[in-house]
Amino acid sequence: MAQQGPTAPVPVPKAGSTPPVSKPVREGIDLVVNDKLYRHTGDKTMPLLWYLRDELRLTGAKYGCDQGDCGFCTVLVEGKAVASCTTKMEKLAGKRVTTVEGLADGQGKLHPVQQAWIDEDATMCGYCQPGQLMAAVDLLSRQKNPSDADIDKIGNLCRCGSYGRIRKAIKRAAATMKDAKA
């Protein structure tokens, strides 16, 4: 579906430069989602989850609980994992949001975490996995070589019980990312 009006993407300015101050049609909250700039002109208290799913039609982040407990809706804000169901739009002015749709690069090459999930056959029903992937990306950005105790800090739920393979996939991704740097 074509993006229209207030949510239409515009090219993202290069890092360090300020967004162009063209005359805004309507007041709103400017934010960057998966490297595209958007302006939210609706209710400022709308949770990011519903903005992503209902307005941008980015349905990778999943609904699970409304309370930030299950992690199905996890996305990155400025690189940190947050529950998008409890993150209000008013907190996001000028922020960079990454969803699972933005993990692979522009040519479709998968992020090492995505590839590791496939290689470990870790998906099962798959509903929680976009959130699990984002939580893993956040962890690996802080902890290059995560221990089991580090992985235990991920509170995302998996109703299918794929925890064993998710754990292996995180370790596999860590190894891949280390090799890529070496």
Next chain:
Amino acid sequence: MSGQVQISRRRFLQFAAGAAGALIVGVGSASAFDRPVPLGLLGDAWSQLGPYLRIAADGRIYIGVRDPDNGEGTATSLARIIADELDADWSQVVVEQLGLGIEEGNGEPRWIYGRQHSGDASSIPAAWADLRQAGALARWLLFQAAARRLGVPAEQIRGAKGAVLAPDGRRLPYGDLAAAAAALQAPSEAPPVKSADRYTLIGQPAGDVNAHDIVTGRQKYAIDEMLGDAVVAVLSRCPFPGGTLDSADRDAAKKVDGVYDVIDIQPEQGQQSGYTPQAVGIAVLARDTWAALQGRVALKATWKAGASAEPNTGALEQHAVAMFDDESVQPSIVRNDGDIATARKKAARALEATYFQPWVAHATAEPPNCIVRLDPDTSVTLIAATQAPRQAYAVVQRLTGFKPDQIDIRVPRGGGGFGRRLQHDYVAEAMLIALAKKSTDIRTRAIKVIWTRDEDLAHDFYRPLAVHRLNASIDAKKKIAGWHQRMASPSIQKGRGVADNRLWQSELMPDALPAGLVPNFRSDWYSLDSQLPRGEWRGSPHVTPTFATECFIDEIAHSLKANPLDYRLAMLGDAHQLPYNGRGGPIDTARLANVLRMAAEKIDWTRWLRSENGLGIACAYVWGAYVAHAIEVAPTADGIDIQRVVCAVDVGRVVNPSGLEAQIAGATMDALSTAMNLAITVKDGQVQQRGFRDYPLSATAQMPNEVEVAIVSSTADPTGASVMGVPSTAPALANAVFRATAVRIRRLPLLRELARLR
């Protein structure tokens, strides 16, 4: 051209030419073909992909998977069963989830794809019976076409990696032969399926076919669909079973920005449970989910309990115990071998224990939801995750009165099922909202109903609360001479048109072990009254009886100072078969003994007596599968640390070892999480749990780092996989906890009970 081949009294294989030089093969049942089938239906008009199998001229092989995949792995395993028979190149295979296959036949629905059902781990056994033959027919046709083109006898042709190979080394890709194959005469009988030594895919591990879509966020679940610009609806539902609305501020809800309308919903009188909304509710229809949620807050709906209040959980349990103690209460006698009274009189010792297991919810990751586009005069399109698409059809047909060709039911991958999606209350509710009179500006738009988590937990079809009392009479040789199992539960079948004297059938199975191993054996079922909706839950009716039975055998072994592994093996005795009146039977005691030994060896059971950690073991026979769990637990200051979990499993021939391991490990984690922490409780007439804080599914930190799965290599026909890991997990855990802490757990959830008793 087209043809059909009879494969059994009631089933047919069909093949036909598709568009652009394709070959299409499918399976039909006699019910669908006992009248002449117009040839036009046999072409690509059937569906874009063709049922089951379509070999395109470019060599790509499209395989349609009929059974819904809610994470059980059927999209992968069913496709590989067909692809192997065809000697297909797996990298050329494109798997498509089939919607409900239905067509009109003199006003009656015809089910194009036969059974379409994902529940009780039945997809693989059913596929084994027919889908392989679809692959074999396609292979036969391709070989015949190749024989003609190459001038060699068909018997000398082999298939490999999506091509035929002639003895002289010439190779023809399947795609080049598809059109010629589709023009052939049908064989006089179904071509034989492969011998097992020629399997190339069956038995080899394969990753989930949808993995790439899942990790990139492209996988669409029903909840992700919008059918253009659907109106989003959320509901406030009465929390009291059978209760009514007290008050609601509909005007306030309508004033919320983005709210279009507010619609009242009622369960339909006289409809069976699972086919109509389960509660009185008010739907708020809005531009987007957030507006609908705010509208629901503004409603400030309040509710009244019904004429008879749902009993508190504790009262229900007390009632069960009182019935066991009252000899005037007549239970349903599920099985009665020998004479337990005489065995008790002669007993050297007698044991009794009562086990309490709570209501539990499904809490599927993707909550119930359903999207409907209805044109009241012409057609309806519905997208819903369901484990039983035909039941969804029954609901839609009843509410619209439409003919089959006016009803389009699409079944995307579901975010977990576990039995919740065998019930279609959420489909009926969405249909009633779609049918209701609405404000004109949204009359033509699709309606998408999303259940919030609080509503999901408060309005599930729960696994019934169960109380089991077990009595054993032990003879002088330390053998169990008498066994009396009494179970009380609110039957899943109640309210579903089942006679009262049959209500036990969903609760307790007559041939469940140790039936057949104990000479004097009786099992009784007592009916408990409850208004809470209930339904199948991953592995029921194996789950709560196995917990009671396998814990009790452990108690017996302990009272006799016997090793519980050796005691179980002695009970099973020499290899023999036990009659089993159900799917998967008879029970082979040697296969059960084998998985027990495997699990014991893997966890090093020789440490059982001296280890400071507790080792526990339990086993189960589940619809043809043999499963044993061995668990090692260390006591901690505030509970337990699960150090190792081993599961040995024999499901017959393994179609996809990676998928089987995932199902067994996942079911084990599910069962651990449920046994340790989860309970639905009723207080003041309503379910108390409203989210993951009071219904705390375990995250990875509370789970073992892995479940070590040992798979038996077998040539027996395959069973399913999805539920097999559940029943023996909780008793193995409780038995390990006893060894670690000396506390015998007879009530779940386990951690709460352990804290109470320690």
